Amino acid sequence: MSSDSYSILVIGGGHAGAEAAWAAANMLRPEFEAGDGNRGKVALVTMDPEKIGAMSCNPAIGGLAKGQMVREIDAMGGLMGLAADATGIQFRVLNASKGPAVRGPRCQSDKYAYAREVQRLLATRPNLDILAGAVEDFIVEDGQCVGVMVKGPGTGDQGSADPSDPRPPNPEPRTLALRSKATILTTGTFMRGLMHTGPSQVPGGRVGEAPSVGISVALTNLGLELGRLKTGTPPRLAAESIDFSGLELQPGDDEPTPFSELTARNQFPATEQRPCWITHTTPEAHELIRANLDRAPMYNGQIETAGPRYCPSIEDKVVRFADRGSHHVFLEPESLETNEIYCNGISTSLPADVQEQVVRMMPGCENAVILRHGYAVEYDMVWPHQIDATCMTKKIAGLFLAGQINGTSGYEEAAGQGLIAAVNAVRFSKGQEPVRLRRDQAYIGVMLDDLVTKTPREPYRMFTSRAEFRLMLRADNADQRLTPLAREWGLVDDARWAHFQAKRKAHAALNEYIENRHVDGQPMSRWVARQEVDTDALLAELNGDPLPALTRDRHVIGAFLSGLRYAGYIQRQQKQIDRLASQETSPLPSEMDYTGLPGLRAEAALTLNRFRPTTLGQAARLAGVNPADLMVVSVALNR
Numbered sequence: 001m002s003s004d005s006y007s008i009l010v011i012g013g014g015h016a017g018a019e020a021a022w023a024a025a026n027m028l029r030p031e032f033e034a035g036d037g038n039r040g041k042v043a044l045v046t047m048d049p050e051k052i053g054a055m056s057c058n059p060a061i062g063g064l065a066k067g068q069m070v071r072e073i074d075a076m077g078g079l080m081g082l083a084a085d086a087t088g089i090q091f092r093v094l095n096a097s098k099g100p101a102v103r104g105p106r107c108q109s110d111k112y113a114y115a116r117e118v119q120r121l122l123a124t125r126p127n128l129d130i131l132a133g134a135v136e137d138f139i140v141e142d143g144q145c146v147g148v149m150v151k152g153p154g155t156g157d158q159g160s161a162d163p164s165d166p167r168p169p170n171p172e173p174r175t176l177a178l179r180s181k182a183t184i185l186t187t188g189t190f191m192r193g194l195m196h197t198g199p200s201q202v203p204g205g206r207v208g209e210a211p212s213v214g215i216s217v218a219l220t221n222l223g224l225e226l227g228r229l230k231t232g233t234p235p236r237l238a239a240e241s242i243d244f245s246g247l248e249l250q251p252g253d254d255e256p257t258p259f260s261e262l263t264a265r266n267q268f269p270a271t272e273q274r275p276c277w278i279t280h281t282t283p284e285a286h287e288l289i290r291a292n293l294d295r296a297p298m299y300n301g302q303i304e305t306a307g308p309r310y311c312p313s314i315e316d317k318v319v320r321f322a323d324r325g326s327h328h329v330f331l332e333p334e335s336l337e338t339n340e341i342y343c344n345g346i347s348t349s350l351p352a353d354v355q356e357q358v359v360r361m362m363p364g365c366e367n368a369v370i371l372r373h374g375y376a377v378e379y380d381m382v383w384p385h386q387i388d389a390t391c392m393t394k395k396i397a398g399l400f401l402a403g404q405i406n407g408t409s410g411y412e413e414a415a416g417q418g419l420i421a422a423v424n425a426v427r428f429s430k431g432q433e434p435v436r437l438r439r440d441q442a443y444i445g446v447m448l449d450d451l452v453t454k455t456p457r458e459p460y461r462m463f464t465s466r467a468e469f470r471l472m473l474r475a476d477n478a479d480q481r482l483t484p485l486a487r488e489w490g491l492v493d494d495a496r497w498a499h500f501q502a503k504r505k506a507h508a509a510l511n512e513y514i515e516n517r518h519v520d521g522q523p524m525s526r527w528v529a530r531q532e533v534d535t536d537a538l539l540a541e542l543n544g545d546p547l548p549a550l551t552r553d554r555h556v557i558g559a560f561l562s563g564l565r566y567a568g569y570i571q572r573q574q575k576q577i578d579r580l581a582s583q584e585t586s587p588l589p590s591e592m593d594y595t596g597l598p599g600l601r602a603e604a605a606l607t608l609n610r611f612r613p614t615t616l617g618q619a620a621r622l623a624g625v626n627p628a629d630l631m632v633v634s635v636a637l638n639r
Contacts, residue, residue: 014403059114063094076483088270339371
């Protein structure tokens with residue numbers, strides 16, 4: 001058995017794994033280039049390297065709250081926004097008619113081009129190795145994960161490429177020990193994945209791909225408590241079999257908004273843009289579904305795990321909203337290269353024959369051909385009260401979890417966790433203190449705090465309503481909130497930092513300009529605060545005055561106006577944050593036994609011992625812990 005050493009190991013090539021590998025390689029690249037051997041090297045281990053960055057379900061990036069997360073990932077030097085901008089075939093800002101705090105940028109992606117772009121970006125990092133194989137076990141020494149055991153085609157002796165060499169290739173996979181200073185596990189839906197279409201059950205985490213079985217056993221052997229969740233996907237239709245003529249057209253924005261600060265505006269969008277269409281289910285289809293619920297795995301006992309409540313299957317919709325005669329279905333092209341149409345709105349595990357009938361009852365789809373039927377997938381996950389907001393497990397030092405393994409749903413949620421896991425894995429490998437994002441700093445911070453203080457009973461999905469400080473967490477100010485932090489952590493390169501500083505100077509120039517001028521007989525600062533003053537109006541007022549070039553960028557001006565209009569509300573929120581700051585940052589000892597604290601209720605002690613909050617602020621958000629309990633804990637700490 002041979003062995004290789006890396007600084008960071010990333011297991012899994014989905015959106016969490018890709019983001020983690022990218023961030024870790026970027027943070028360690030200077031050490032690698034300085035000739036520091038393996039210390040700065042990263043390995044991404046995945047069962048099929050050609051599927052890295054694959055869009056398993058919806059071919060889209062962003063949306064409400066999710067778009068803000070993509071902007072946050074980009075502000076910290078991530079790759080998701082770059083890949084989305086390069087391969088998006090439709091860009092829209094959702095809730096555009098509402099306030100900036102709840103607007104969500106979204107793009108319809110070419111799913112095949114997106115995966116290729118993610119793989120291309122990863123290939124630009126010389127200190128990142130991509131290895132094919134399946135992880136079977138963890139190497140743990142003195143309570144710390146120091147590597148993994150990998151088996152697969154990428155670890156076998158392939159023999160010599162020289163035809164004159166007598167050594168034959170060895171097709172048999174072998175087991176390889178990969179040692180590391182930190183390991184990030186991002187298994188997605190592959191841990192004991194089981195796909196359901198009616199009574200049919202096929203092991204796998206995605207169509208045509210085998211599940212990962214050994215990791216579940218290995219995690220259980222480490223003492224981690226596993227759970228099981230479900231997600232689903234709708235059927236895909238052949239575009240030429242659909243009559244789009246009578247359907248409602250849903251085009252993209254006339255002036256598309258990119259995700260990444262580094263996307264060149266004069267070269268955006270980079271690809272041909274395509275519309276989507278809206279159709280709907282019918283009362284007849286609903287009756288058919290009700291008549292076949294005994295054949296639906298979610299209702300006949302075949303699947304007992306919980307699915308995403310906010311992205312329900314069509315079976316769920318028909319049962320939960322029995323008074324509704326129809327539900328919208330968005331027909332979305334999956335790629336410029338294929339004829340696949342994604343049916344957004346009818347995720348299902350119904351038998352294939354029922355799916356055929358339901359689809360053909362939708363307007364425009366009377367002759368539709370299903371290229372791939374919908375299915376549900378059950379998979380193992382790790383209950384996230386066993387990780388910290390750094391993504392490191394509390395039981396095993398050096399082992400980090402990111403993505404659906406933590407009970408989340410969605411590409412964006414996974415990528416955000418992957419980035420934070422990578423930052424802390426690198427810092428752990430260097431013996432540095434971990435970092436965390438607060439709830440007032442980022443949606444990613446809200447998500448991680450929710451995961452470690454609440455037990456998910458369904459796949460966790462981010463919403464603007466989850467963020468109490470959402471006025472501060474807008475998509476248009478993600479770089480102002482996070483790029484300086486990410487620069488300190490080593491995520492932001494010089495090019496991104498230079499752009500950030502130029503944008504900051506543009507905002508300062510706009511402030512100075514406005515403070516010294518009048519419009520219509522009133523101070524310009526009062527004029528720009530009016531709701532009817534939009535980006536075009538301010539651009540017109542700037543005239544030809546000598547100002548930095550970025551002051552005429554529409555996105556820069558839009559963010560500037562939002563900051564001005566929300567300034568009063570943000571000041572009030574900041575005062576609230578300041579009042580809570582001392583509690584939020586007061587650390588709790590990881591080894592404290594709450595059972596023995598005099599005056600602490602038994603329910604609170606049980607909850608605190610289970611979740612092991614790292615701060616008083618986290619403890620305050622646990623169900624079962626009240627203010628009196630916090631006072632008892634605080635007094636005990638002071639003693």
